[in-house]
Amino acid sequence: MKMQDDRNLSSFKSTFVFGTATAAFQIEGAANEDGRVDSIWDRFCAEPNNIVNGDDGLVACDHYHLWEKDLQKLKDLGVDAYRFSMAWTRIITSTEKEISQTGLDFYQQIIDRLHFYQIKPFVTLYHWDLPQYLQEQGGWLNRDTAYQFAKYADVVSSHFGNQIHTYTTFNEPWCSAMLGYLHGIHAPGIKDRKQALQVAHIILLAHGLAMPLLRRNAPMAQHGIVLNMGPYDAASLSEQDQLAAELAESENNDWFIQPLLEGCYPALIQEIYPDELPDIESGDMDIISAPNDYLGINYYTRQVICHNPSNVTFTYDSVTPEEAEVTAMGWEVYPAGLTQLLVNLNKRYEMPPVYITENGMASDDDYDEVLVNDNQRVKYLREHLYAVADAIEAGVDVRGYFAWSLLDNFEWSEGYSKRFGLYYVDYVTQERVPKLSAHFYKDFIRRARSR
Ligand code: IFM
Numbered sequence: 001m002k003m004q005d006d007r008n009l010s011s012f013k014s015t016f017v018f019g020t021a022t023a024a025f026q027i028e029g030a031a032n033e034d035g036r037v038d039s040i041w042d043r044f045c046a047e048p049n050n051i052v053n054g055d056d057g058l059v060a061c062d063h064y065h066l067w068e069k070d071l072q073k074l075k076d077l078g079v080d081a082y083r084f085s086m087a088w089t090r091i092i093t094s095t096e097k098e099i100s101q102t103g104l105d106f107y108q109q110i111i112d113r114l115h116f117y118q119i120k121p122f123v124t125l126y127h128w129d130l131p132q133y134l135q136e137q138g139g140w141l142n143r144d145t146a147y148q149f150a151k152y153a154d155v156v157s158s159h160f161g162n163q164i165h166t167y168t169t170f171n172e173p174w175c176s177a178m179l180g181y182l183h184g185i186h187a188p189g190i191k192d193r194k195q196a197l198q199v200a201h202i203i204l205l206a207h208g209l210a211m212p213l214l215r216r217n218a219p220m221a222q223h224g225i226v227l228n229m230g231p232y233d234a235a236s237l238s239e240q241d242q243l244a245a246e247l248a249e250s251e252n253n254d255w256f257i258q259p260l261l262e263g264c265y266p267a268l269i270q271e272i273y274p275d276e277l278p279d280i281e282s283g284d285m286d287i288i289s290a291p292n293d294y295l296g297i298n299y300y301t302r303q304v305i306c307h308n309p310s311n312v313t314f315t316y317d318s319v320t321p322e323e324a325e326v327t328a329m330g331w332e333v334y335p336a337g338l339t340q341l342l343v344n345l346n347k348r349y350e351m352p353p354v355y356i357t358e359n360g361m362a363s364d365d366d367y368d369e370v371l372v373n374d375n376q377r378v379k380y381l382r383e384h385l386y387a388v389a390d391a392i393e394a395g396v397d398v399r400g401y402f403a404w405s406l407l408d409n410f411e412w413s414e415g416y417s418k419r420f421g422l423y424y425v426d427y428v429t430q431e432r433v434p435k436l437s438a439h440f441y442k443d444f445i446r447r448a449r450s451r
Pocket of ligand 1: 026
């Protein structure tokens, strides 16, 4: 075991960044304080039956008030970086483009404290919480929202400039487009492929429009985008399953990465869904495919795909292999898929440097004044860190890894029922308790550093 540790830890160069990640809506709470306005998620939570137990983001982890304690935990873990998102709804509070100094000040104190701790701020501008006032004007179906996003990116980056080490325009556009507009389980809860593909296009356009502004305002920072990806394996060797897996991969991975890296959408999807393709204006693809300094990849699991003509939406199903170990989300634990994904992307695309910007798992953690023994998470993290090391050894330029998440938090449609944190959160007392995985991660980072 020790030998294997040594082999893998030596793949993490001294410049490799270890971090943890969170997102504004999932942890901040203070939804009605200091001028914050509603986002689409506030509205979605307020409608019945959208969220498990009727949970919402009104209080969440109360990070808005407890941020100092939470950042202290980053210091305790010994991470190099902290990935968090800013809430657009705290910063630009109306259609009249009112900029909230209070909102900017909230994030300034976080950045100052991170610098004091020598922790690099990785800031995501959009982690799904579109201001409701923009939704009322069509949201991501309205091209103008892309221009509004560029303005917001300009406001943030001209204010913080190079104080932010790494800017991310969007976290997981797939979720905003596909979960929000095709599966209908995320805000705003629509089920329509044409709209989903249109939303994906407008979000990618927004990314492209923001990039030159970010570069101008923060020339020393890194700029890019984060995609959630995983391998799509066929459930069998049958031709139908193989084709279904290819389709699923094109629709879910390539639809997002190919326009960014090659300036076009996958041919297979254009062939299969000719009537559902987005409206694209001249020049859009050049804007979308401007170079990125890095690509963030969020990896949780793989998909095993089988052909199913009776599924009218997809013609395929995602199945869980019988023998698979799963997490509390029901997601297969499949660390080899991370190496497989990275190596295959590296072969298929001319990849910029990569950060694994999220990786982690939900488990049914419980705390009763004794250590939270999240052994499954410890094993999950260890094996995925080794999978990253394997990809580095296979020649992929991976520069960092962020555990999702620092804290248990609001897991979107699952509310607070799913716990992904390294720190357990008692939502009644707002006490935070380090789980075994926090101790593991701290030790892993220390060992990687002390080689
Ligand atoms: O909690 C989410 C996060 O907001 C985005 N990536 C996946 C995580 C786990 O589902």
